[in-house]
Amino acid sequence: MAPAKIVIVGGGFAGVECARYLERRVGPEEAEIQLVTPDAGLLYLPLLPQVASGALNPRSVSVPLRRVLRRTEVIPGMAVGVDPETRQVIVRRHSGEECAYGFDQLVLSPGSITRIQDVPGLHEHGFGMKTLSEAMYLRDHVLRQLDVAAVRGEEDIDRERLNFVTIGAGYAGTETTAVLNKVCQAAARRYFPQAESTMVRWHLVTHGDRIMPELGERLGADAKKILAQQGIELVSGASAQEVTARGVTLTDGRHIPTRTVLWTAGVAPSPLAGHLGADTDHGRIVVNPDFSVPGLRGVWALGDAAAVPDLAAGDGKTCPPTAQHAMRQGKHMAKNLLATLRGGPVKPYRHPDLGLVVDLGGKDALARPLKIGLQGLPAQFVTRGYHLGALRTVVARSRVAFDWAVHGLSGDDFLRIGYGDYPTHTIGGFEQTGCYLSPEEVELRLKKLCEPGSHGNWLA
Ligand SMILES: Cc1cc2nc3c(=O)[nH]c(=O)nc-3n(C[C@H](O)[C@H](O)[C@H](O)COP(=O)(O)OP(=O)(O)OC[C@H]3O[C@@H](n4cnc5c(N)ncnc54)[C@H](O)[C@@H]3O)c2cc1C
Structure with a gap:
């Protein structure tokens, strides 16, 4: 029998944990694993504030996917559409071209985005x-x-x-x-x-x-x-x-x-969640407690993008969007996929808040x-x-x-790298070759700067 094709969308906590667990337990003859993600690393979001503060270097909080995953094929790009009927995902690669990838099992874990409200400006x-x-x-x-x-x-x-x-x-x-x-x-x-x-x-x-x-x-x-x-x-x-x-x-x-x-x-679920034709709850994909998406055979969803029933809390609510849940859901997803491939029973997700x-x-x-x-x-x-x-x-x-x-x-060295200091990302922009004034321009500019009320506002 040909190996099953498993496509995972999203290289965050849930997606990477799922791929990591799977590839250690499934041989290449049993399943091919592909991970679609625009990122080269698994970003440890809870430590992001410490990158902003300078306590941690940016590279320290992003774990390269090539180090964590051994045989999963990483496809750099965004999943921009899913056809559950023909079982294909359309991926827009960084190069701009679009490709279709067939799947037997599709795991959706594209996480969330910043929830922007309609605030002018x-x-x-x-x-x-x-x-x-x-x-x-x-x-x-x-x-x-x-x-x-x-x-x-x-x-x-x-x-x-x-x-x-x-x-x-x-x-x-x-x-x-x-x-x-x-x-x-x-x-x-x-x-x-x-x-x-x-x-x-x-x-x-x-x-x-x-x-x-x-x-x-x-x-x-x-x-x-x-x-x-x-x-x-x-x-x-x-x-x-x-x-x-x-x-x-x-x-x-x-x-x-x-x-x-x-x-x-606040955060809002990835817009991909609303483009599947599946039911959503506050934008999150409605799933069964085993992560399967009702009505879409072979499609599963988890992490921030899915409304996973919180069986441990037992109050009818869904799991909060946290790294703790996403990581554990990723591992549980892998176990359920293994069970599906081998004809065993899948289990509902239940995780008490730690x-x-x-x-x-x-x-x-x-x-x-x-x-x-x-x-x-x-x-x-x-x-x-x-x-x-x-x-x-x-x-x-x-x-x-x-x-x-x-x-x-x-302590901190208060060092700026220079992001945002330059208007473009070209050599000329970074080296600011176009910022110098001719003698006539100097004369004019000085006149203007000496006018009463002028703030000399040349730095952003
Ligand atoms: C600043 C900050 C601090 C936080 N602190 C905490 C904390 O202290 N404790 C805690 O428990 N939680 C914390 N969280 C929340 C936690 O990080 C998330 O709940 C968790 O990352 C969700 O995991 P996920 O796998 O669902 O999504 P993510 O980790 O967000 O991963 C989603 C992945 O999918 C990719 N993706 C998105 N769209 C597509 C697409 N269309 N195609 C392919 N790939 C796609 C993304 O690029 C990303 O790689 C914090 C979040 C932030 C932003």
Whole structure:
């Protein structure tokens, strides 16, 4: 018999875990495994805020797929359509060409995207925190504001640059705000005159009155206390109404002048979920407890993109979109695929919540392993231990541990890489060969800069 064709869509926690488990238990004569993903590595998203803060190097948190997967064929590209009738997936490769891949079993784990609401100006001026590039770009942008404010000395504009606003107080928003606030405070203390260092202000805006509701009442209150001690202003009961290049207007009418609006107000399932012809629940693909998609034979879905019934919670809800569930679902999916190939029974997914960990920078951390609430150093110990254990290779663990050690000993170097400094990605753009002025232009420009009210606003 020809080997079964298994196509997995999405190289995140769920997809990679599924491929990894499968390829160790299924021989090439039994199944061919293909993984469609635009990424070259498995990105460990929970550590993204630490990339933005500079505590970790970007390469440390992305595990190359070539290291984790031995015989899975990785197809670089996006799955842009599925035909369940003829059992084919259309993949748009990075080259732009489209190819069709046939399957016997299709596993959909394309994860989620940032949920963008219809806020005017958000698309153009907001920052996200879902990819490595966004984390690096945000760090550079924040450091650029500090660098520029340090030499300008015009109070209103400096204040605008040194105000930072995060909309959304889930894990991603709260952790990023806390760690970047620490970076800004440290930079301000070391490099700014005293008067300016007090101008650095991070605002964390949440539509309810709680932050990270998953923490529960007590730890949630502790989190608020820690943020207040760090000097972060919590704005409750509001969201963004309009974002411009120079500020954000909140739904409660308040206007905050700023050049940095970080949008972390939730995630939405991958748009692929809505293009299958299958039922969806809040955009997630409705699945049975064994991950099979009702009505589509040989099609399965899991991770953030699927509404998997949470049998362990037993309250009729679906599993929350977390890395913890995605990883375990990936492994369980592989077991069910094995059972299907070998004619055995598939099993429903059931996984009790093991708790959560939150890193707010330095010694500030919160954790609730197995329902035990922890704070401070013990929580930081559990948090970092959990992340090290969850990273998939020894090399990745070593890189992260090394970065933490070096950063702990030496502190931040506040170094900008230069993302966003250059208008293009060509040689001329990077080397800025076109920025020099002719003698006539110098004369004109100087005249203009000497006019009253001119701010000499040449740096973004
Ligand atoms: C900043 C941040 C911090 C977080 N912190 C935590 C935390 O502390 N604890 C926790 O439990 N969870 C955390 N999460 C959530 C957690 O990371 C997600 O729940 C988890 O990544 C979901 O896994 P997944 O495999 O479903 O999707 P992902 O890990 O997002 O992977 C999806 C993959 O599919 C690819 N893909 C997308 N569309 C297509 C397509 N059409 N074709 C092919 N490939 C596609 C993507 O490029 C990606 O590789 C955090 C998330 C973020 C953004």
